[in-house]
Amino acid sequence: MSESEYILELNGITKIFPGVKALNQVHFQLKRGEVHALMGENGAGKSTFIKVITGVHAAEEGHMYLEGKEVHFRGPKDALDAGIAAVYQHPTTYPTLSVTENIFMGHEIIKGGMIQWNEMNAKAQELLDRLHANFKPSDEIGALSVAQQQMTEIAKALSTNAKIIILDEPTASLTANESEELYRIVDQLRDEGVSIIFISHRFEDMYRLATRVTVFRDSQYIGTYDVDKITNADLVKAMVGREISDMYPKPEVKIGDEIFKIEGMSRTGFFKDVSLNVHAGEIVGMTGLVGAGRTEVMESVCGITKPDSGKVFLGGKQLKVKKPEDAMKEGIILLPENRSTQGLILSWGLGRNVTLPIQKKLAKGGIFNDSKKENELSKKFLEEVDTKAVTIFDPASSLSGGNQQKVVVAKALAQDNMKLVIMDEPTKGVDVGAKAEIYAIMGELAKKGYGIIMISSEMPEILGMCDRVYVMCNGRVTGCLNREEASQERILNLSMEHSSNERQEEAV
Amino acid sequence: MAGKSGRSINAEQKITAKKLLFTWEGALIVLFILVNIFNMNISQSYTFANVLREMPKYLAEMFMVLPMAYILVLGDIDISVGSIVCLTGTLTCYISNAGAPFPIVILGCLAAGLICGVINGSIATSFPELPSMITTLGTQIIFRGIAEISLGGGGSVAYNNTKQIMPLSTKLGKTVPVIILVVLVIAIIFTVVLQLTTFGRSLYAIGSNKTSAFYAGVDVQKCRFIAYVLMGLMASMCGLFLTAYTYGANTTTGQGFEMEVIAMCVFGGIASTGGKGTLIGGIIAGLIITLLRIALGQANVNSQMILVIVGALLIIAVLIPGIKGKIDEMKKLRAAA
Numbered sequence: 001m002s003e004s005e006y007i008l009e010l011n012g013i014t015k016i017f018p019g020v021k022a023l024n025q026v027h028f029q030l031k032r033g034e035v036h037a038l039m040g041e042n043g044a045g046k047s048t049f050i051k052v053i054t055g056v057h058a059a060e061e062g063h064m065y066l067e068g069k070e071v072h073f074r075g076p077k078d079a080l081d082a083g084i085a086a087v088y089q090h091p092t093t094y095p096t097l098s099v100t101e102n103i104f105m106g107h108e109i110i111k112g113g114m115i116q117w118n119e120m121n122a123k124a125q126e127l128l129d130r131l132h133a134n135f136k137p138s139d140e141i142g143a144l145s146v147a148q149q150q151m152t153e154i155a156k157a158l159s160t161n162a163k164i165i166i167l168d169e170p171t172a173s174l175t176a177n178e179s180e181e182l183y184r185i186v187d188q189l190r191d192e193g194v195s196i197i198f199i200s201h202r203f204e205d206m207y208r209l210a211t212r213v214t215v216f217r218d219s220q221y222i223g224t225y226d227v228d229k230i231t232n233a234d235l236v237k238a239m240v241g242r243e244i245s246d247m248y249p250k251p252e253v254k255i256g257d258e259i260f261k262i263e264g265m266s267r268t269g270f271f272k273d274v275s276l277n278v279h280a281g282e283i284v285g286m287t288g289l290v291g292a293g294r295t296e297v298m299e300s301v302c303g304i305t306k307p308d309s310g311k312v313f314l315g316g317k318q319l320k321v322k323k324p325e326d327a328m329k330e331g332i333i334l335l336p337e338n339r340s341t342q343g344l345i346l347s348w349g350l351g352r353n354v355t356l357p358i359q360k361k362l363a364k365g366g367i368f369n370d371s372k373k374e375n376e377l378s379k380k381f382l383e384e385v386d387t388k389a390v391t392i393f394d395p396a397s398s399l400s401g402g403n404q405q406k407v408v409v410a411k412a413l414a415q416d417n418m419k420l421v422i423m424d425e426p427t428k429g430v431d432v433g434a435k436a437e438i439y440a441i442m443g444e445l446a447k448k449g450y451g452i453i454m455i456s457s458e459m460p461e462i463l464g465m466c467d468r469v470y471v472m473c474n475g476r477v478t479g480c481l482n483r484e485e486a487s488q489e490r491i492l493n494l495s496m497e498h499s500s501n502e503r504q505e506e507a508v
Numbered sequence: 509m510a511g512k513s514g515r516s517i518n519a520e521q522k523i524t525a526k527k528l529l530f531t532w533e534g535a536l537i538v539l540f541i542l543v544n545i546f547n548m549n550i551s552q553s554y555t556f557a558n559v560l561r562e563m564p565k566y567l568a569e570m571f572m573v574l575p576m577a578y579i580l581v582l583g584d585i586d587i588s589v590g591s592i593v594c595l596t597g598t599l600t601c602y603i604s605n606a607g608a609p610f611p612i613v614i615l616g617c618l619a620a621g622l623i624c625g626v627i628n629g630s631i632a633t634s635f636p637e638l639p640s641m642i643t644t645l646g647t648q649i650i651f652r653g654i655a656e657i658s659l660g661g662g663g664s665v666a667y668n669n670t671k672q673i674m675p676l677s678t679k680l681g682k683t684v685p686v687i688i689l690v691v692l693v694i695a696i697i698f699t700v701v702l703q704l705t706t707f708g709r710s711l712y713a714i715g716s717n718k719t720s721a722f723y724a725g726v727d728v729q730k731c732r733f734i735a736y737v738l739m740g741l742m743a744s745m746c747g748l749f750l751t752a753y754t755y756g757a758n759t760t761t762g763q764g765f766e767m768e769v770i771a772m773c774v775f776g777g778i779a780s781t782g783g784k785g786t787l788i789g790g791i792i793a794g795l796i797i798t799l800l801r802i803a804l805g806q807a808n809v810n811s812q813m814i815l816v817i818v819g820a821l822l823i824i825a826v827l828i829p830g831i832k833g834k835i836d837e838m839k840k841l842r843a844a845a
Contacts, residue, residue: 342720345716375519383516
């Protein structure tokens with residue numbers, strides 16, 4: 001084995017968790033100064049693999065070579081000392097501490113027992129300059145955006161002189177622009193000689209950054225491919241184990257009458273003068289940068305927050321929604337963005353999650369829970385969306401992200417008075433196989449004549465699935481594009497138009 | 509569009525005797541039997557008739573175990589209830605001493621408890637971001653303060669017309685105390701509501717994940733309000749029956765009750781973090797502690813010693829699930845290897 005070619009090499013790694021083999025004889029080779037994508041469905045073993053590399057888990061079998069020498073990490077600190085650092089999807093920062101404190105957490109510069117604040121601040125500034133960051137070492141982490149927090153984590157990795165940086169779904173919570181910024185940083189780090197492994201569900205990330213891609217499926221190593229030599233379809237097949245003929249099965253649906261309309265809705269500090277409408281059988285996208293107010297508008301529609309002004313009509317009737325229950329009674333169903341904190345009760349069984357919104361409807365006399373009816377109904381809907389589960393009593397926490405999302409969808413389907421479905425980032429953190437299934441369900445719903453609003457930051461699904469797209473920017477609707485008119489450039493322009501105008505105004 | 513893969517999800521729940529025994533409630537029933545055997549060994553006078561006779565003294569607290577279970581399941585806590593007992597007990601004496609007829613005395617006592625509950629509930633729902641431990645600490649001090657002011661310099665009040673309140677402490681058919689029947693009926697109602705109704709399910713939903721429950725259309729604040737009001741009402745039931753057995757109230761009435769009641773609930777498997785446990789467990793746990801107290805009292809064990817035992821039981825109760833989890837994990841690891 002030539003020592004110079006691979007900086008990191010893992011052979012025959014097996015990791016066993018209670019009851020499951022999370023990794024089964026997997027291999028991985030990382031070249032010096034290479035950007036290497038690691039892909040696979042949720043539960044394929046990517047995260048476990050990363051944790052083996054970073055010393056969080058010890059593998060039961062297998063060998064790991066760093067620069068040709070075999071290494072055994074007893075804990076994360078060993079990996080850090082060896083120059084391996086990981087940046088996770090949800091930055092594990094200390095929100096009330098400053099950027100400097102976060103960067104140097106655990107390896108503060110200390111002389112004579114005293115923390116050298118000046119030196120640390122200067123070093124932090126140096127690192128931030130290197131990344132062209134637009135924030136200061138003294139800023140409090142909690143006040144920064146997710147992208148900026150991630151940049152801080154990268155700075156932290158660099159502060160330990162990491163030779164290998166692992167990015168775990170770095171773009172999952174980022175907007176298109178922020179992703180561009182991240183690409184720039186990754187390119188720069190690669191040019192500086194850092195080797196990078198990144199995990200992502202976005203093909204865009206892989207094409208943009210990586211030279212090689214390794215695919216895991218069901219805890220097994222499937223293969224390593226050159227990015228420019230493998231076709232999209234082959235890669236999906238490697239990941240999913242079957243062919244997905246049509247990623248975006250947008251059905252040809254005859255668009256019906258207008259069923260839903262918002263008129264001039266405002267909520268101080270969040271959005272202003274928002275008007276939009278949805279027709280029967282129509283899939284309407286809402287996009288824009290994170291924080292543009294998309295989610296906030298829909299939360300007000302559903303009675304989660306109270307708007308200051310504006311009218312909401314469903315089927316021509318003006319609605320008075322004060323709490324989520326009111327919206328549900330009218331037939332407006334929200335699938336919230338955050339499955340684990342808003343969409344599901346993770347400690348509960350799947351069945352009980354599905355029937356929670358309709359428990360009163362099913363109950364005997366409206367008071368006593370009807371377990372039998374609930375079980376039958378939840379079984380029916382969970383099977384309808386093809387949830388991977390053994391029983392309806394499995395706790396929701398035991399499912400992968402994609403399957404959890406399917407439970408959220410089943411929960412919506414169970415509400416038989418549904419007229420309008422609002423899906424907030426329905427495929428966030430969902431693997432490609434489950435994504436296709438969720439799009440298929442969306443298509444089915446449109447065929448049945450429901451109105452659908454999909455809030456999304458992912459351009460391909462907006463362009464692939466939507467009949468019309470509303471673009472929001474800084475709390476205002478800046479445009480509405482038909483399927484034919486919509487393009488990546490036009491959407492990006494509209495989602496930034498307002499902010500750049502304002503910046504110009506400020507400059508003047 | 510039924511399951512493309514044709515995958516079927518099982519919806520049958522198999523309940524086996526073994527499974528039931530390994531629930532917390534199952535373990536408590538075993539413990540209940542063991543405690544009775546233990547009691548019979550340490551005290552000769554631990555007979556059914558004697559237990560029935562001595563039980564009422566301790567049973568008033570059981571009224572509060574019921575709504576406290578609701579509040580804990582919600583993930584809240586109410587530590588003002590001991591003070592509500594004191595306040596309502598005091599008020600009961602004053603109302604009667606002023607010459608009011610018995611129904612008015614009872615109504616007055618319950619109304620006072622209801623109002624205390626409404627106050628706690630209003631604060632908890634108007635400022636949902638405040639920790640309930642602190643807000644009810646505030647009302648705990650206020651309620652007891654009001655009681656102490658009205659008790660004046662002497663610090664105590666007697667229920668002068670003892671004959672009037674006697675019906676509450678009598679025995680039906682000369683054997684079964686009234687309080688046991690009242691507790692039994694109310695306990696059944698509270699248990700059925702918590703375990704079998706949509707309201708009960710909503711309480712568990714809120715305690716498990718407040719945000720998800722809210723998004724799923726559960727009226728979070730209404731449920732919390734109702735629980736606090738029930739808590740106040742049941743605290744006044746406790747105050748009423750306590751007065752019936754002690755013929756008066758003083759500044760120490762109900763002191764520490766809140767912690768004893770919470771201890772019974774937690775020992776019964778109702779997690780203070782919310783969403784877990786059943787009222788059946790809470791009631792059995794309350795009974796175990798009550799029976800232990802009776803037997804230890806009969807055996808002339810120092811009453812402080814009883815506190816030590818209850819404290820130890822509580823810690824064991826909290827520890828066991830953790831130990832069980834560890835054992836399960838080890839078993840699985842061995843199975844996989």
